[in-house]
Amino acid sequence: MKNLVWKILSSTYIHKGPWATLRADRCEMPDGRIVPAYFVLEYPNWSNAVAITEDGKILMVRQYRHAAQIVSLELPGGVIEDGEAPEDAIKREILEETGYSFDEVELISTIYANPATGDNHTYCYLARNGKKTQLQNLDDHEEIVVEEYTIDEVKQLLAENKIAQALHCTNLFYALMKLGKL
The missing domain is CATH 3.90.79.10 (Nucleoside Triphosphate Pyrophosphohydrolase)
Structure with missing residues (x-):
């Protein structure tokens, strides 16, 4: 099966709060392309x-x-x-x-x-x-x-x-x- 998982190279937190946190991940795709800023919302489960x-x-x-x-x-x-x-x-x-x-x-x-x-x-x-x-x-x-x-x-x-x-x-x-x- 083809690898589809991105590798996180670094993370920068933009906002941290009790109900939501926003971070920007710098990622490498399986084919080597770089995603400079992928925004992720961190919420509690x-x-x-x-x-x-x-x-x-x-x-x-x-x-x-x-x-x-x-x-x-x-x-x-x-x-x-x-x-x-x-x-x-x-x-x-x-x-x-x-x-x-x-x-x-x-x-x-x-x-x-x-x-x-x-x-x-x-x-x-x-x-x-x-x-x-x-x-x-x-x-x-x-x-x-x-x-x-x-x-x-x-x-x-x-x-x-x-x-x-x-x-x-x-x-x-x-x-x-x-x-x-x-």
């Missing part, structure tokens, strides 16, 4: 879950997303903290955002939001038999409304393009396949 309650409802969260300036219907999830296992991160995120606890979650896919410009990946989980165990425990800048939907209702939301977050649509696709509900 994320996790999200199709979280199904013990009565068979899928938990969704509705919140404002400032970059796109939309109110977005999404799956629970978020950033994996430094040193945190992805499975622990998704259990924590679901609990914080919805108040539901899940003892077991299953990794069903690992995806990249945009591997051309971003280096992070998203762990997609299927969580089943969730139980309401506490109130939401939101971050300072979060305002999240928890909603519950049947599988058929979620499929209709997808068909009507009512779920804007592409990574969450992907997780829903894999979860519906796993559940035999496509």
